[in-house]
Amino acid sequence: MFTCGMKESHQNSISFPCLPAPELEALVGFSYSRNLTISWDSVFEVTIVALQLQFRQAVLLCLNFMEEQMNPASCLDVASFAEAYGLSELLDEAKDFVLRNFREVSTSAKFRDLPVEKLLELLHCDGLCVSSELAVFRAVISWIEANPEERLTHAGLLMSAVRFPLMTFREFREVRAINLQMECFADKNVELYGSALKEFGFSLPNSQDCYRVRKPKDVLVVVGGDQLNCDVGQRVPSREMWFSNSLRSGTGLVKEMEWRRLGEIPDKPKFRHGVAVMQGKLYVAGGCYFYAKDDVMKSAYRTDSWMSLADMNEARSNFSMAVHEERLYAIGGDREINTNTETVEMYNQDTNSWSIYTAGAVKGGIFISGGFDCSYSCLASMFLYHPDRGTTHLSDMTQDRAQHCMEPLRGHLIVAGGVCNLRKFYTDQLACEMYDPEADSWTALTPLPVPHVGAASAVLEEKVYVLGGYSQEDYTESGLVHRFEHSTRRWENVGKVPSAVTDIRACILRLPQHLRH
Missing domain, CATH: 2.120.10.80 (Kelch-type beta propeller)
Incomplete structure (x- = not known):
């Protein structure tokens, strides 16, 4: 699953009336007034309680909030939550948001906490929407640098998911510089630049990996x-x-x-x-x-x-x-x-x-x-x-x-x-x-x-x-x-x-x- 956790406070919120105060106050710990305000700080807990108590109106309001207010800082948490609770429509919306806004999402703290399997799933997706494949390469480097001692072992596998033939020669110069630097930094025998160069220079131009289709x-x-x-x-x-x-x-x-x-x-x-x-x-x-x-x-x-x-x-x-x-x-x-x-x-x-x-x-x-x-x-x-x-x-x-x-x-x-x-x-x-x-x-x-x-x-x-x-x-x-x-x-x-x-x-x-x- 995607890594799930609470996010920093945001201004966006919704309020809805007429929810049973004792259950929500006891299970969620919010002081109840006439209206209950939902924000990114509380929406996951309130949704869980609403699902358990089968408060359909509250569930719909929470799900609408997550869809309408989704942003690069929250989308991975929404995807993880939707996957954990079997909310298929919300999961599709969250995954689509990640693909549409991959460059912005890849700069978030949550992105650097992704399991390698989830990162590979994103990288292999044809529908990944980026203006340049260089943004995909930079995202991989950012993920590795968050914990290089453990993640360098995955570097070769992740690099194989970057579609280097989509890059220009100027963009590939950045790949060369960073990959050679990472090879020197690694304690183990990590060979990155040679395989990237082979993909960049010798892949068939009409192969499936030579384009992304959204x-x-x-x-x-x-x-x-x-x-x-x-x-x-x-x-x-x-x-x-x-x-x-x-x-x-x-x-x-x-x-x-x-x-x-x-x-x-x-x-x-x-x-x-x-x-x-x-x-x-x-x-x-x-x-x-x-x-x-x-x-x-x-x-x-x-x-x-x-x-x-x-x-x-x-x-x-x-x-x-x-x-x-x-x-x-x-x-x-x-x-x-x-x-x-x-x-x-x-x-x-x-x-x-x-x-x-x-x-x-x-x-x-x-x-x-x-x-x-x-x-x-x-x-x-x-x-x-x-x-x-x-x-x-x-x-x-x-x-x-x-x-x-x-x-x-x-x-x-x-x-x-x-x-x-x-x-x-x-x-x-x-x-x-x-x-x-x-x-x-x-x-x-x-x-x-x-x-x-x-x-x-x-x-x-x-x-x-x-x-x-x-x-x-x-x-x-x-x-x-x-x-x-x-x-x-x-x-x-x-x-x-x-x-x-x-x-x-x-x-x-x-x-x-x-x-x-």
């Missing part, structure tokens, strides 16, 4: 889109939908995405449309099917065997679609080609109807950044919109931009890509920045390596993906997918979009397992 529980879905062609009449907008079945880390820094076809939109081909996910269902609305004045749509669909919904009140394209408090909102955009609108519509699934809202907000609303004004100049503005309370003007971005991406990440907002003003023209906006809602301030981030104008974006496993688009400068397609990770603050190329390139839309869905195999 299949996230949720998938990235891309919907519709267009392709660039100077001859507008030759463009073929798309009805297709694709999903990323797996993420693959290959030799060196090579990353790939395995795309599979999901189906087609039951409407006309769409680009510049809106997509959103509400209660596990995908909604698709509006957009264009070509470039004429009357080619903007107001239709809407939901993935209940593609149920047709009520039309929006206004046809619109290039708009934002967001979910707030179980309501769907279509915000701004163009009601005709090159004729924009400031209106907002709300979809009520209970009545299958759209209602027009006027702009307006306080905390708990929808953030709106940049875009075009009525004269089609790019804006640097940032607003917080609330359907019932109005609009609050926040600190402007440091850069103006339109046709860009904005996604939430760890309590912040990441904006990337798009176009910006250049005298009387537009140019590619490569600059990226991050908004802090608490401080109402912006911080510059690493720029995008290539232009992404009219790209799609989504957040999968706490990483921001920007997909496709084009370059305003030379009007070439950018079929690449770039991924931003908060811990490294860098963008990396992870593959290409499967079909249409520009004005596509993306979202995150959980698909039935039969579609994944």
Whole structure:
């Protein structure tokens, strides 16, 4: 089992009422008041008592706390606890968290207490999610250095689980230096560098050990889109939908995405449309099917065997679609080609109807950044919109931009890509920045390596993906997918979009397992 123990105190906690005070106070030792507060200091003991006394409500609350508040310092304890008490769903969640956040987890004190068998199990897993195999090697070294006298005997076995062919030559230089140092330090005949060099230089490039393949529980879905062609009449907008079945880390820094076809939109081909996910269902609305004045749509669909919904009140394209408090909102955009609108519509699934809202907000609303004004100049503005309370003007971005991406990440907002003003023209906006809602301030981030104008974006496993688009400068397609990770603050190329390139839309869905195999 994973090593289990109590963690340092954290601020996160939950409270729940109406639990039998005498039993909990006697068995757990907490003084009982009207509400019992659960934190990382107490959740394991309270869960044990609740399981013994069969307090179902308390058990569910504790399990929800462990899932929702799981972090790199607690996930190994949660895995150990779930394994000990036969909580299979919680164990799966904890193991998945460890694999998704391996680099952060490997720096925790609990990681250095792992039994060698559990460490090997992690290292051998194809789904181990790391930006570089060097992070796996460093994790092994950290584990050995926690108790070198006893653990050096396991070094050779652990090194065999590191996939050295995935490293670059520069990364392998660190392996050489550390392994030779460890060989000199060891009292016994520990040979590490030679075997690592053999794996690095002579393994077959297509063997199973030469890549790691992760299949996230949720998938990235891309919907519709267009392709660039100077001859507008030759463009073929798309009805297709694709999903990323797996993420693959290959030799060196090579990353790939395995795309599979999901189906087609039951409407006309769409680009510049809106997509959103509400209660596990995908909604698709509006957009264009070509470039004429009357080619903007107001239709809407939901993935209940593609149920047709009520039309929006206004046809619109290039708009934002967001979910707030179980309501769907279509915000701004163009009601005709090159004729924009400031209106907002709300979809009520209970009545299958759209209602027009006027702009307006306080905390708990929808953030709106940049875009075009009525004269089609790019804006640097940032607003917080609330359907019932109005609009609050926040600190402007440091850069103006339109046709860009904005996604939430760890309590912040990441904006990337798009176009910006250049005298009387537009140019590619490569600059990226991050908004802090608490401080109402912006911080510059690493720029995008290539232009992404009219790209799609989504957040999968706490990483921001920007997909496709084009370059305003030379009007070439950018079929690449770039991924931003908060811990490294860098963008990396992870593959290409499967079909249409520009004005596509993306979202995150959980698909039935039969579609994944």
